[in-house]
Structure formats: structure tokens, C-alpha cells
Amino acid sequence: MGVGTVAAGVAKAKADVILVSGYDGGTGASPRSSIQHAGAPWELGLAETNQTLLLNDLRSRVILETDGQLKTGRDVVIACLLGAEEFGFATAPLITLGCLMMRVCHKNTCPVGIATQDPRLREKFAGGADAVVNFMNFVAEEIRETMAKLGFRTINEMVGRVDKLELRKAINHWKAKGLDYSAILHRPDVGPEVGTYCQMKQDHLLDRSLDNREILKRAMPAIENGQAVNIDLPVINTDRVVGTITGAEISRKHGPNGLPEDTVKINLAGSAGQSLGAFCPKGMTFTVTGDTNDYLGKGLSGGKIIVRPPEDSPFVAHENVIAGNVCFYGATAGQAFVSGVVGERFCVRNSGVHAVVEGLGDHGCEYMTGGLVLCLGKTGRNFGAGMSGGVAYIYDEEGDFVSTKLNTEMVKTYPLVECDDHEIDLIKSLITRHVEYTDSPRGIDLLNDWSSAAEKFVKIMPEDYERVLFALKKAEERGLEGDDAIQAAFEENVAAGH
Amino acid sequence: MGKPTGFLEHERQSIPDRSPLERIKDWKEIHEPFDEDKVRQQGSRCMDCGTPYCHTGMTLANMASGCPINNLIPEWNDLVYKGKWRDALARLHKTNNFPEFTGRVCPAPCEGSCVLGVIEPPVTIKSIECSIIDKGFAEGWVTPQPPARRSGKKIAVVGSGPAGMATADQLNKAGHLVTVYERADRIGGLLLYGIPNMKLEKEIVQRRVDLMAAEGIKFVVSTEIGKDLPAKSLLEDFDSVVLCCGATKPRDLPIEGRELKGVHYAMEFLTINTQGLLELKDVTAFETAANSKDVVVIGGGDTGTDCVGTSVRHGCKSITQLEIMPRPPEERADDNPWPEWPKVYKMDYGQEEAKEVFGEDPRNYLTMTKKFSGDDQGNLKGVIICDIEWKMEDGRYSPVEVQGSEREIPAQAAFLAMGFLGPEDTIAEELGLARDSRSNVQADYGRFSTNIEGVFAAGDMRRGQSLVVWAINEGRAAARECDRYLMGETSLP
Numbered sequence: 001m002g003v004g005t006v007a008a009g010v011a012k013a014k015a016d017v018i019l020v021s022g023y024d025g026g027t028g029a030s031p032r033s034s035i036q037h038a039g040a041p042w043e044l045g046l047a048e049t050n051q052t053l054l055l056n057d058l059r060s061r062v063i064l065e066t067d068g069q070l071k072t073g074r075d076v077v078i079a080c081l082l083g084a085e086e087f088g089f090a091t092a093p094l095i096t097l098g099c100l101m102m103r104v105c106h107k108n109t110c111p112v113g114i115a116t117q118d119p120r121l122r123e124k125f126a127g128g129a130d131a132v133v134n135f136m137n138f139v140a141e142e143i144r145e146t147m148a149k150l151g152f153r154t155i156n157e158m159v160g161r162v163d164k165l166e167l168r169k170a171i172n173h174w175k176a177k178g179l180d181y182s183a184i185l186h187r188p189d190v191g192p193e194v195g196t197y198c199q200m201k202q203d204h205l206l207d208r209s210l211d212n213r214e215i216l217k218r219a220m221p222a223i224e225n226g227q228a229v230n231i232d233l234p235v236i237n238t239d240r241v242v243g244t245i246t247g248a249e250i251s252r253k254h255g256p257n258g259l260p261e262d263t264v265k266i267n268l269a270g271s272a273g274q275s276l277g278a279f280c281p282k283g284m285t286f287t288v289t290g291d292t293n294d295y296l297g298k299g300l301s302g303g304k305i306i307v308r309p310p311e312d313s314p315f316v317a318h319e320n321v322i323a324g325n326v327c328f329y330g331a332t333a334g335q336a337f338v339s340g341v342v343g344e345r346f347c348v349r350n351s352g353v354h355a356v357v358e359g360l361g362d363h364g365c366e367y368m369t370g371g372l373v374l375c376l377g378k379t380g381r382n383f384g385a386g387m388s389g390g391v392a393y394i395y396d397e398e399g400d401f402v403s404t405k406l407n408t409e410m411v412k413t414y415p416l417v418e419c420d421d422h423e424i425d426l427i428k429s430l431i432t433r434h435v436e437y438t439d440s441p442r443g444i445d446l447l448n449d450w451s452s453a454a455e456k457f458v459k460i461m462p463e464d465y466e467r468v469l470f471a472l473k474k475a476e477e478r479g480l481e482g483d484d485a486i487q488a489a490f491e492e493n494v495a496a497g498h
Numbered sequence: 499m500g501k502p503t504g505f506l507e508h509e510r511q512s513i514p515d516r517s518p519l520e521r522i523k524d525w526k527e528i529h530e531p532f533d534e535d536k537v538r539q540q541g542s543r544c545m546d547c548g549t550p551y552c553h554t555g556m557t558l559a560n561m562a563s564g565c566p567i568n569n570l571i572p573e574w575n576d577l578v579y580k581g582k583w584r585d586a587l588a589r590l591h592k593t594n595n596f597p598e599f600t601g602r603v604c605p606a607p608c609e610g611s612c613v614l615g616v617i618e619p620p621v622t623i624k625s626i627e628c629s630i631i632d633k634g635f636a637e638g639w640v641t642p643q644p645p646a647r648r649s650g651k652k653i654a655v656v657g658s659g660p661a662g663m664a665t666a667d668q669l670n671k672a673g674h675l676v677t678v679y680e681r682a683d684r685i686g687g688l689l690l691y692g693i694p695n696m697k698l699e700k701e702i703v704q705r706r707v708d709l710m711a712a713e714g715i716k717f718v719v720s721t722e723i724g725k726d727l728p729a730k731s732l733l734e735d736f737d738s739v740v741l742c743c744g745a746t747k748p749r750d751l752p753i754e755g756r757e758l759k760g761v762h763y764a765m766e767f768l769t770i771n772t773q774g775l776l777e778l779k780d781v782t783a784f785e786t787a788a789n790s791k792d793v794v795v796i797g798g799g800d801t802g803t804d805c806v807g808t809s810v811r812h813g814c815k816s817i818t819q820l821e822i823m824p825r826p827p828e829e830r831a832d833d834n835p836w837p838e839w840p841k842v843y844k845m846d847y848g849q850e851e852a853k854e855v856f857g858e859d860p861r862n863y864l865t866m867t868k869k870f871s872g873d874d875q876g877n878l879k880g881v882i883i884c885d886i887e888w889k890m891e892d893g894r895y896s897p898v899e900v901q902g903s904e905r906e907i908p909a910q911a912a913f914l915a916m917g918f919l920g921p922e923d924t925i926a927e928e929l930g931l932a933r934d935s936r937s938n939v940q941a942d943y944g945r946f947s948t949n950i951e952g953v954f955a956a957g958d959m960r961r962g963q964s965l966v967v968w969a970i971n972e973g974r975a976a977a978r979e980c981d982r983y984l985m986g987e988t989s990l991p
Contacts, residue, residue, distance in 0.1 A: 100547065100548065100549065100613055100616065101548040101549055102545065102547055102548045102613070103548040104502060104545070104546075104548075107502045109502045109503055109505075109506070109545070111505070111545060111613070111614065111616065111617050112616065112617065118506070120506060121506070124617045
């Protein structure tokens with residue numbers, strides 16, 4: 001399967017925990033090329049992973065975790081003997097809480113009040129933490145009993161002791177005839193110097209990060225006293241997660257609201273490494289002149305990120321990639337202005353960022369639940385798949401976006417020009433700001449010929465989201481506010497059978 | 499199912515009963531006709547559960563949980579909700595030969611295990627079932643379906659209760675020539691004479707019998723195997739014999755005064771009553787059994803309830819029902835969780851009627867009968883009872899009399915409804931059938947073959963007294979095994 005190779009790689013790349021997740025996960029959304037290999041038993045992946053880590057003397061620096069239908073102490077012991085030291089449970093504790101496996105988690109009708117937002121049903125929830133504690137106590141007790149039988153005092157002693165596993169002799173089904181378990185039950189011959197369970201912490205070399213070398217100390221006046229700072233630095237692609245440590249300090253000191261906009265300005269020149277600006281709060285502004293790698297602005301929480309080519313760049317910005325894949329994944333708030341094309345899965349699971357780009361790859365805005373995406377150029381295929389919230393505007397120069405690129409399962413489209421003036425002005429002002437920040441030639445062109453450019457913008461709106469927004473507006477007109485208005489809108493939709 | 503939010507929008511509403519004071523004036527069924535739209539609405543309450551316990555038919559804590567014949571309940575609930583009645587009927591008949599019986603008399607273990615019951619009153623499965631088949635008959639959708647081919651095999655089914663009828667129906671569908679023997683004058687067994695008319699109208703039983711006759715089943719009445727016809731002759735004349743003779747031996751109460759005039763087994767009383775109704779079509783002529791009498795019913799089960807309802811219709815002077823167990827709780831006890839059969843206090847039709855007429859629930863819990871007292875002519879005049887407590891003795895609970903609680907209640911009629919012990923001995927002895935420790939005919943569940951080759955046993959005769967659905971379950975399964983025995987393979991479910 002190759003999972004051992006992957007594990008060795010991530011262990012070298014300083015992973016703290018490696019999770020081998022077996023059985024049901026990943027079976028639905030896998031690409032066609034790997035779906036035949038998804039949903040395999042954790043026993044296979046775990047054995048291979050543990051053996052590979054041992055052979056490369058990497059086992060002692062990572063925690064190996066496994067999950068996938070673990071339900072009993074016996075399951076845990078077997079997982080441990082095959083090499084795991086941490087164990088994930090989900091289904092079984094859920095059952096102890098009262099889950100009846102109705103498989104209606106997506107319908108908001110969970111009758112026992114677990115997977116529902118409906119207050120009438122949430123009232124029916126009869127479970128409690130004690131039941132989970134009780135269940136876990138039983139699991140632990142069963143583990144303890146088995147350990148006593150096997151002669152182990154601690155989990156650490158037991159990790160990877162496949163020699164304690166025996167094949168059931170009673171299996172004489174004809175299908176079992178050709179099966180050879182020796183690879184699973186193999187224990188690599190390594191010396192006593194090789195640790196067989198997690199014994200040391202990974203050195204993440206954080207002291208070498210750009211934040212710890214430069215940014216954090218230069219941002220101190222801002223963090224301590226709210227004083228605006230301007231930090232100019234070169235950047236190279238080994239500088240990963242630039243700004244995140246500084247952002248964490250801002251959040252620690254100032255809470256979720258961060259600092260006033262543009263308090264900490266970080267101006268970078270060069271090619272930034274992965275995850276620039278990840279999770280950064282309000283008050284931080286990154287301006288990258290050059291390009292950025294994957295995961296730009298992942299989980300962005302209020303910060304502002306500007307990426308633009310150098311002034312002397314010979315490329316046509318809206319035809320060339322400037323940032324990698326999966327930018328602004330899971331972002332919750334903030335702004336982004338990217339003068340160029342970004343990779344695949346742009347703004348997947350975005351719930352609040354307002355982003356302007358000049359082109360994007362496949363699966364844009366997938367599973368987006370909020371925020372705004374304005375794309376001034378071409379997109380890849382499958383745009384808006386599973387998009388349940390937020391709004392997107394695409395400059396559809398060739399007029400083929402809806403017919404060839406958009407996934408229409410959950411969204412509706414409108415020509416921008418049919419929207420109200422307020423909305424058209426909003427798009428125009430966003431382009432204006434994009435030009436201010438990036439000098440985008442594409443933006444300038446569009447503004448120069450705005451009346452005909454506006455004709456080519458398509459608005460993408462999730463159907464359910466639109467209906468809820470409408471209900472919310474009605475509730476607010478009735479004088480309801482805040483959560484009350486949201487609840488009223490929600491109930492109106494439930495009553496209508498949505 | 500079709501409507502995920504149905505259970506949030508509609509409350510449980512069974513087909514309503516006629517008012518007690520109204521319905522005790524006649525012997526017609528206690529239910530009102532069903533309202534199609536309301537039943538459809540009730541069908542929408544079904545939740546399309548991931549694990550629909552309603553059709554599992556498990557045994558939990560010695561009680562049925564879910565439908566013993568595995569009715570495809572979520573499917574026909576949905577079809578009814580969508581108004582596809584004819585499809586629902588086909589789906590219902592797939593597993594149930596006689597939904598018009600179970601829809602009326604089944605205690606509905608399906609509803610006890612309905613997942614909706616975890617949070618609110620369960621889906622009205624029984625009412626929906628009954629509505630589907632009633633509509634089917636009303637629309638003329640239920641017509642004789644004789645088998646296309648005959649196998650040439652001949653099978654005798656002894657007993658025409660629900661097990662015998664189900665066996666006969668299935669074997670006939672498989673193309674065998676079936677003859678059903680019944681010792682009573684009419685077909686139906688307990689369905690006919692055991693269950694009173696207000697619970698299951700006898701025309702409904704006859705309607706199904708007529709249908710089966712039209713499909714080619716031969717019914718022979720007033721012929722008791724072992725008396726009128728030797729059981730051995732069946733072995734000679736038929737390729738196989740399926741015994742479905744029921745567990746008709748009633749539990750007696752051998753106490754002082756048992757021989758007094760006026761002390762009867764419940765089944766005698768109910769049988770005479772229904773016979774009278776069928777023969778005379780007139781209630782006045784046979785209502786002397788309980789008319790103007792103080793009636794005591796001993797036993798708190800369904801048969802006891804039927805005695806209460808029947809006595810009330812006879813115009814009894816008073817009615818008392820004695821139950822040795824304590825009054826069940828209003829809601830499930832902690833040791834009786836869903837999806838077990840809910841052991842909770844219920845007001846059945848007979849008690850409801852007695853309460854309307856006499857002002858109170860006729861049931862007395864934790865009481866034991868000590869003796870019957872009589873007058874000089876040997877007529878019953880009273881029942882001496884006492885209160886009891888259940889005490890643990892030698893590792894089991896036994897009833898212990900509460901000192902000073904003995905008292906006499908007036909009674910000119912007493913009916914013993916304390917259950918049944920097992921099958922009668924006639925056929926078993928003649929054929930030399932092996933019996934189990936409870937005197938039932940020995941045949942493994944799933945195989946149903948007795949110790950005599952080609953002879954099968956099913957229903958109460960094999961499992962002891964039980965529900966109509968279990969009888970249908972066993973009848974169907976025994977038919978399958980009989981078919982396999984005769985043909986070497988079977989396609990019966």
C-alpha cells in the first residue's frame with residue numbers, strides 16, 4: 001500500500017503523530033485512482049507503518065495512532081501489539097450517548113437529538129458523559145485483564161509485540177486458504193538501540209523559523225503596545241508558516257479580535273514556503289511580492305494577505321500561477337488579494353474570507369459555507385461542489401463557465417448585472433481595492449471598461465443559503481435580532497420541509 | 499420514510515374505537531372505519547430507521563420484540579404514506595398470509611420495538627396494516643390465486659387455527675394438494691371460537707377461508723383426527739402430514755368447589771358464545787351464561803379480557819377480574835428498556851367497557867383464588883380470595899398470602915383464563931410422537947419435523963401457547979420444510 005513509506009516521510013518531516021485510520025473513512029470522496037485502496041483495514045496499514053518506522057529507526061520519535069471501528073479492549077490490545085500506542089474511538093462512544101444509527105445525520109431529523117439543530121429534537125437527547133466514561137472504563141478494564149494475561153505492565157512494553165499474536169487455527173474456510181499473514185505478523189529484527197514506541201519529542205526546529213528569527217521580535221512593539229510596525233524581509237521557500245507564531249502571540253494577548261487593521265505589516269519579497277499566514281488574526285497584513293506555495297492563508301482568522309508579482313515581472317499575471325493549491329482552506333475571516341492564478345481547491349471550506357484572485361484551478365469553493373470569492377479570470381472544473389454558503393463572482397470572459405466548469409448540484413447562478421446596484425458597487429469596489437494593493441493590470445482593464453466588463457460577471461449562490469438569507473431578512477424585518485432572527489429563519493426552513 | 503419530518507408533524511393516532519357504551523350493545527367490531535388520509539399521515543411518521551427493530555422478530559427477555567413474521571413494515575408504511583395502497587398490499591402479503599387477522603388481534607410487538615418509541619408514542623403499525631388489507635378487500639384487489647401447476651403431492655394439515663391455515667396457504671401456493679381437517683364445525687380454530695366477534699368478526703375469518711377454498715384447499719370440518727378418523731390413516735393417504743393442533747389443554751384451578759355449577763374454562767364460555775352468535779344471530783338467546791350474574795374472571799391476559807368484554811355484553815351484574823401479578827407500571831421500568839416488549843399498564847377494550855359500565859377497572863392485582871363456595875344445589879355463589887405478596891423463597895419468587903386479607907366476593911359465574919398447558923394427547927399418543935419437557939410435540943424450530951418421518955408440527959402444538967403471529971411464522975416455516983421434504987428443494991420463504 002505504501003503507507004509505511006508515507007509514514008517514514010512524515011516522521012522525517014517532524015510529524016508528532018501518525019494516524020492510520022482504517023475501514024470506513026475516505027471511501028466516498030477518494031479520487032478514482034485510489035478509491036480501490038481506501039477503506040482498507042487498519043491492521044494492514046498499521047503493521048506496515050510500524051515495521052517501516054522501526055527499520056528506519058523513526059518509531060521512537062512519533063506517536064502511532066490507529067482508529068476505525070475499535071470497540072473493545074481486545075481491539076485495542078491487538079492494535080497495540082501491531083504497533084499503535086494511541087487509539088481512536090468514535091462510533092462506540094456515540095452509541096453509548098444514545099445514537100441509534102438512524103443514518104439521518106444530514107437530514108436534521110436525528111430522533112435522539114444528537115445530530116440535529118432542531119430544538120424540539122435536541123430536547124430529546126437523553127445521553128450523558130457518564131455513559132461514555134462507563135464505556136471507556138469497561139474498555140480499559142478489558143485491556144488491563146488481557147495485559148495481565150500476556151504479562152505486560154504498561155502499554156509501552158506492549159507496543160509492536162506481534163510475537164504475542166497468534167493466528168486462529170480454527171479458520172479453515174476455503175477462502176482463507178491462499179492467505180499469508182506472515183507480513184502482518186512480522187517483527188523486524190532491530191537492535192536494542194532502536195526504540196519501539198514514542199520516547200522522544202520531535203525537534204520541530206522552530207527556532208529556525210522566520211518568525212522566531214526576525215518577525216516576532218520586530219512585531220513586539222505592536223503586540224505589547226499596539227504600535228504599528230512595518231517589517232521588510234526577503235523570503236525563500238523553506239520559510240514555512242510565516243507569520244503564524246507571531247499571529248498566535250497576538251491572539252494570546254489580544255484575543256479573537258486581534259489588532260486594528262494593518263498594525264503589523266509584513267512585506268516579503270521572494271518565494272514563500274507553504275502555509276504563509278496560516279491562522280493569522282486581524283491586524284496582520286502580508287504583502288508578498290513574488291509567489292507563494294500551497295496552503296496560503298490556511299485557516300486565516302482575520303488577517304489580510306496580498307500576493308503580487310514583482311513590478312518587473314514579464315508574465316501576464318492572470319495567466320500565470322502565483323500561489324499553490326488549497327489556499328485559504330477553512331479560513332474563517334480576513335481578506336485576500338492575489339494578482340495571479342491560484343491552484344486547485346481554492347477556498348475549500350471557507351467560511352468567511354473575502355478573496356480576490358485572477359484565476360483558479362479545479363474544485364474551487366468546494367464545501368464553502370460563507371465568505372466571498374471574486375475571480376477575475378478562468379476557473380477549473382467542478383467549481384462550487386457541495387457549496388452550501390457564501391457567494392462567488394466569476395468574470396466569465398468566454399461565457400462557458402456555467403456550462404463547463406460549474407457544479408450545479410447545490411448552486412444557482414445570476415448575471416451580476418441583474419443584481420441590485422449595491423451588489424454591483426461592492427464588486428467594483430473590491431476590484432478597485434485589488435488594483436490599489438496589487439496594481440493588477442487585469443483589474444485596471446476591467447475598471448476601465450466597467451460597463452461592458454460587468455456584463456460578463458456571473459454570481460454563484462447556493463440555493464439553500466439564499467433561502468435562509470431571505471428568511472433571515474424577513475425575520476429581521478419583523479424586528480428580531482441576532483440569534484433570535486437566525487433561529488426564526490431556521491425554523492421557517494424546517495417547517496417548510498427543507 | 500418518504501417524509502423525514504413526519505414524526506415531528508403528526509402525533510400518534512390509531513384507528514379510533516367506538517364509544518364503549520355504544521359498542522357493548524352489539525357484537526360488531528369495536529373499531530370505527532378507518533380514514534384513509536389519516537392513515538396515510540400516520541404512515542409518514544415512520545422514520546426509515548437505519549436499524550428498524552419493528553421487523554426483527556427477536557426474542558428479548560423471553561418476549562417477542564419486533565414482528566415475528568418480519569413484516570416489511572418501513573416499506574409499506576412508506577407506500578401507504580405515498581398513497582400506493584396496492585403496492586403496500588403486495589408488500590404486506592409477501593410476509594403475512596393473514597394481515598386482516600394480525601391487524602386486529604396482534605398485540606403488536608412491532609410497535610413495542612418501534613424506534614420512534616424511544617422518544618414518543620410509536621408508529622401505529624397495527625392500524626396501518628389493518629387498513630391496507632381492509633382497503634385491499636374493499637377494492638377487490640384480494641382475489642383467489644390458485645397455483646399455476648400442481649405437484650401431485652397430497653398433504654394433510656390437522657387443525658385450522660392460524661398455524662394450520664398459514665401452512666395450508668403456503669403449501670397450496672407451492673402446488674401441493676392440501677386438505678385441512680378441523681374437529682369443530684367451522685374453520686378457524688382459536689381465530690373463530692377463541693377470539694370474540696367484537697375483536698375479530700367471524701365473516702372476516704370466513705372470507706379468508708372462502709378465498710383459500712377457491713384456491714384449491716380442501717377443508718374438512720367436524721372431523722377429529724384420532725377419533726373420527728385415525729391419525730394413522732393420514733399417514734397412508736397423504737404424502738406428508740403437518741400437525742397444527744394448538745395448545746388447547748387449559749390450566750385448571752384444582753381448589754375446593756371447582757366442580758360447582760357456574761365454574762367454567764374461559765374457552766368453553768367464549769366458544770359457546772360465538773357458536774350462539776353464529777347459529778342464532780341473536781344475542782338474547784345465549785346471554786344467560788353471564789346475564790344478571792356476578793362474574794369473576796380468573797386471569798389477567800387477553801382471554802380474561804375477552805371474558806370481561808363478553809360478560810359485559812351479556813349484561814352481567816358485576817365483573818371482577820383477578821390477577822396474581824402486580825399492576826404493571828405506567829411507563830417502562832428500568833429493567834424493561836426499549837426495544838423489549840413494554841410491560842406497562844394498559845387498558846384493553848374489555849376493561850374499558852367494564853369501567854364505563856361499573857365505574858372502575860375490573861382488575862384486582864396481587865390476588866389469589868382460595869376456593870369456590872356454593873349453595874345447597876351445587877351452584878357457585880362466591881369466590882374466596884386473598885391478597886398475596888411475592889416473596890423470594892429458595893431462589894424463586896412465590897406468592898405468599900397476606901394474613902387477614904381473605905374475603906369472599908359474590909359470584910354466580912367464574913371463568914378460568916389462566917393460560918394453556920400444552921397440546922392434547924390423542925394424536926400424539928396414537929402416533930407415538932416424541933414430546934418435550936413441557937409436553938409439546940418435539941420438533942426443532944426451523945426444521946419442524948417430528949420423530950415420525952413425513953410428519954411435521956408447528957404452532958402452539960410445538961412451541962406452547964403463543965401469539966397468532968408466531969403461529970403464522972411457524973406455519974409458513976413448517977410449510978417450507980414440508981415442501982423441501984417432498985420435493986428435495988423449496989422456493990417457499
